[in-house]
Amino acid sequence: MSEIEMVVNGRTVTGNVEDRTLLVHFLRENLGLTGTHVGCDTSQCGACVVHLDGKAVKSCSMLAAQASGSTVVTIEGLADGADLHPVQAAFREHHGLQCGFCTPGMIMAATDMIARHPEGLDEKTVRSELEGNICRCTGYHNIVKAILAASETMSKGAARAA
Numbered sequence: 001m002s003e004i005e006m007v008v009n010g011r012t013v014t015g016n017v018e019d020r021t022l023l024v025h026f027l028r029e030n031l032g033l034t035g036t037h038v039g040c041d042t043s044q045c046g047a048c049v050v051h052l053d054g055k056a057v058k059s060c061s062m063l064a065a066q067a068s069g070s071t072v073v074t075i076e077g078l079a080d081g082a083d084l085h086p087v088q089a090a091f092r093e094h095h096g097l098q099c100g101f102c103t104p105g106m107i108m109a110a111t112d113m114i115a116r117h118p119e120g121l122d123e124k125t126v127r128s129e130l131e132g133n134i135c136r137c138t139g140y141h142n143i144v145k146a147i148l149a150a151s152e153t154m155s156k157g158a159a160r161a162a
């Protein structure tokens with residue numbers, strides 16, 4: 001067993017977990033943060049993406065103990081109260097989902113992608129960078145549109161703030 005402590009969505013949390021406990025299971029089962037999904041458990045689908053110290057990671061591919069001491073943000077931590085994050089708002093506006101299972105992972109991956117491309121994104125880059133996130137129903141078109149729209153909104157916001 002391992003004693004772990006991390007900051008999740010701005011709150012310090014502790015746990016006593018089996019050494020083999022995956023981060024995704026700690027988030028879902030110990031903390032009740034079920035917005036992070038498990039699609040494959042083998043690092044293929046991206047449904048489990050969260051941010052660890054500001055970077056997108058597949059939380060089924062790391063142990064909870066490895067995340068101890070880190071800062072984690074899940075889909076539940078992205079909105080500012082009732083105000084959706086711009087990426088969430090763009091997915092809603094552009095209908096970037098159908099069943100919604102992949103959506104939390106898509107949004108967390110997209111948020112990281114946009115942060116790494118402050119100059120903006122083009123369709124080819126979005127499609128290429130989404131290779132680690134699988135959607136079985138949308139055909140990706142509206143997901144890509146949503147990410148491009150969010151990237152534009154966020155780069156305009158950054159330009160205004162500068």
Ligand code: FES
Binds near residue numbers: 060
């Ligand atoms: Fe982690 Fe599929 S559940 S990549």
